[in-house]
Amino acid sequence: MPTRLTINGTSHDVDLPEDVPLLWVLRDEIGLTGTKFGCGVAACGACTVHIDGQAVRSCQVALADVWGDVTTIEGLGTPEALGALQSAWVEHQVAQCGYCQSGQIMQAASLLAENPSPSDSEVDDAMQGNLCRCGTYPRIRAAIHTAAAKMEG
Structure with missing residues (x-):
């Protein structure tokens, strides 16, 4: 069945x-x-x-x-109307190889649904289970803060 x-x-x-x-x-x-x-x-x-x-x-x-x-x-999100996280990812040029980025964005979306204005340490804690071999963690954090601001405004 x-x-x-x-x-x-x-x-x-x-x-x-x-x-x-x-x-x-x-x-x-x-x-x-x-x-x-x-x-x-x-x-x-x-x-x-x-x-x-x-x-x-x-x-x-x-x-x-x-x-x-x-x-x-x-x-x-859709290509026609990118969600706040996806557009913040582009704005901060987060992706290098890009392989991990869909998982990163999905984890970040869950974080912002629970905590719409996280601190740096809250972002780091929430994202620690998502690995980026390229080391774009500072850009990921910045993009999450930008997306949070867009979602609040």
Whole structure:
């Protein structure tokens, strides 16, 4: 019996084994490749998505354990109207190689949903599970503060 998932506002019937990680459902079954495979053990954050607004590592959530609506980087904004975080990322030229950035943005979106005006230390604490091999952490922090200001104003 297929599992019904709501991903970025669209229902999908998925006929896969219950233990398949959500990451592979998103990438291989649904075709949403913005969510990246990084480590497979929830240590890098590249696969971060939201389930009911909560940031989770999709490599560690089995299909049977998805408890609500899923939002991926593709559902966070559109090319026509970039969200506050995505436009702040561009403004601060955060991405170098870009591989980790979808996970970084998804984690940052979860942070700002919970804390619309975080301090530097709160940003650092919230983002510490997301690794960036290029070391763009200062630009990530600046972009989060810029996005927070845009969202408040």
